[in-house]
Amino acid sequence: MSSQPVVLITGTSSGIGLAVAVAAARAGWRSVATMRDTARAARLVEAAEAAGVVDRVEVRQLDVTDAKQVADCLGAVVADHGRLDAVINNAGAGHLGTVELEPVEAIRSVMEVNFFGVVQVSRAAMPHLRASGGRLITVTSVGGVVGQPFNEAYCAAKFAVEGFMEALAPVAATVGVGVSVVEPGAVASDFVANVGVDPEAALAAAGPYAAALGAYLARTRSQFANAAQSPDEAAQRIVEALTADKPAFRLQTSGSARQFVGLKLADLDGAAVQTVTGGWVG
Structure with missing residues (x-):
């Protein structure tokens, strides 16, 4: 049995x-860092070496949309x-x-990765987390x-x-498992680039929505250029949820994310949110 606590991280x-895989290792955890394509592990290994924690980070292959892979990986x-x-x-x-x-079909694909992938990993993890009295932490978004x-x-x-x-949180708590969600706002990472959108092609195909899309893209570029936090900053909040005695159910990774989420949670009739997001496209 490992003498260090073990955390499995997807993506x-x-x-x-x-950043979370490295930060968790620095906090004394054994980081099992999973990714769909392990050929892309070089950046993680380099970051772990630079942080002096490469001996506490191990890379494993995992596609969260493949139920058998999920079960096999967690079991291993x-x-x-x-x-x-x-x-x-x-x-x-x-x-x-x-x-x-x-x-x-495109919308179903988004749900498969972002929702059902989380469900499959969580389902496979619960028996092991029950045994350890562990934690299930999910990175969502202010867009959640x-x-x-x-x-x-x-x-x-x-x-x-x-x-x-x-x-799930109150149910999991009855068997000793803590559940938290962490909500980043704009983060300066490859996430936006990985969306794979060619702005000019998207605008050309947008038809009656071209003006709104153009306004949205301009606003988003500005937001990520001027207000994005670093992945390391976001990771620190996630590691807080991992290591705190009693983490909150919902945490945000920045002041701007807290402000944005707070707008919605206090907006009983939806008018405040619609005023803000309507301004992004008009």
């Missing part, structure tokens, strides 16, 4: 997941280390589009609280994750 090839971790103390659901993919202009223009499918998936975890 660690870049961005927040990479427990077999190898004798324990699993925490799981951090971080894997996900951004998406830009609006319902009139894209097939339903506030619906945002041209992010319909992505926000739907993140809303689903937030509702799933909010409902």
